[in-house]
Amino acid sequence: MKLPKPRLSLALLSALLAGTVGAQWLPLGKDQVHDPQSPVIDILQAPGEALSQLPPDDAGNHVRWVDALRGGYIQPRSTIFDNTQVRLLDQDIVMRNTGSAAYVRFPHRVHTEWLDCSNCHDYLFQRKAGATRMNMLGILSGEACGRCHGAVAFPLTDCKRCHSVPADGQVGQ
Amino acid sequence: MLKKRTNLRRRLAWMISAGALAVLSGQAGAEYGDVVINNYSDQAGMRPAVFPHWFHRIRFRCKVCHADLGFKFQAGGNDITMLKIIDGEYCGACHNGDVAWSVENCDLCHSGKPGTKTQVHESTLQKLVAPAGK
Missing domain, CATH: 3.90.10.10 (Cytochrome C3)
Structure with missing residues (x-):
């Protein structure tokens, strides 16, 4: 039998490596984490059913969560207790000590749409801009931004989403 | 002879790709x-x-x-x-x-x-x- 050139299989392999095929929204029984023998495997919501309805992304959950929130695709509750409040802060911090990489713009606004001030201050970050030392090794190990980014919020392989300010451009804090 | 060797090479490439795919799909999941x-x-x-x-x-x-x-x-x-x-x-x-x-x-x-x-x-x-x- 004459086999076709293995171009297709190599293309598939590269696609898989890029995380665009195979890793996206597997049924729970095939996700290597749920027990396929569990009696509830067909009762629990499958990720694809919910996530395919939200603005797409090419990494993580394959969802642009911020767009999903701002576009009204999801309406997550802000509180379950009466006495808690939502505190929004519309302020950007630009971090310039980034070596040869682009500066980092940290938008408080979008973070406070999900989180409370106390989640980061002063537990992960001091309140004074520039006072907290951090580097990518620590972040990759789960420190600072890496508490969420690389675990739940968009992955750390998306460098440019944080390193978004060209070094010769905007400066200041 | 040359044709046979080319086909063997293709077959090998297919097998390697398929194997790698299987391994990778097995790892990714959650x-x-x-x-x-x-x-x-x-x-x-x-x-x-x-x-x-x-x-x-x-x-x-x-x-x-x-x-x-x-x-x-x-x-x-x-x-x-x-x-x-x-x-x-x-x-x-x-x-x-x-x-x-x-x-x-x-x-x-x-x-x-x-x-x-x-x-x-x-x-x-x-x-x-x-x-x-x-």
């Missing part, structure tokens, strides 16, 4: 941010609990659990027990039959593969450094 909590489950003869972040963040902002309810940003860093949950702490703040299903639906949370260790799955570090742990 949804990004899925947390397996197995602090006590294995010892108690229960399947470990699976916490899907994606499911919860559609319905609640991060602050509800991580500020108001006191969940630390650390898989396994919260000493969650069924006693505390029944008392309304941690998962029990919602999983009380009022906001979400109540604790007698054991299997709905305890649905993980036995022996899976406590960890957040599909993290960048796992992807870059080590294959997904069991």
Whole structure:
């Protein structure tokens, strides 16, 4: 039998490596984490059913969560207790000590749409801009931004989403 | 002869690709941010609990659990027990039959593969450094 050139299989392999095929929204029984023998495997919501309805992304959950929130695709509750409040802060911090990489713009606004001030201050970050030392090794190990980014919020392989300010451009804090 | 060799090469390339695909598909799996909590489950003869972040963040902002309810940003860093949950702490703040299903639906949370260790799955570090742990 004459086999076709293995171009297709190599293309598939590269696609898989890029995380665009195979890793996206597997049924729970095939996700290597749920027990396929569990009696509830067909009762629990499958990720694809919910996530395919939200603005797409090419990494993580394959969802642009911020767009999903701002576009009204999801309406997550802000509180379950009466006495808690939502505190929004519309302020950007630009971090310039980034070596040869682009500066980092940290938008408080979008973070406070999900989180409370106390989640980061002063537990992960001091309140004074520039006072907290951090580097990518620590972040990759789960420190600072890496508490969420690389675990739940968009992955750390998306460098440019944080390193978004060209070094010769905007400066200041 | 030359034709035969070319076909053999193609066959080999197919096999390698297919093998790599199988291995990789076997490793990838959990949804990004899925947390397996197995602090006590294995010892108690229960399947470990699976916490899907994606499911919860559609319905609640991060602050509800991580500020108001006191969940630390650390898989396994919260000493969650069924006693505390029944008392309304941690998962029990919602999983009380009022906001979400109540604790007698054991299997709905305890649905993980036995022996899976406590960890957040599909993290960048796992992807870059080590294959997904069991």
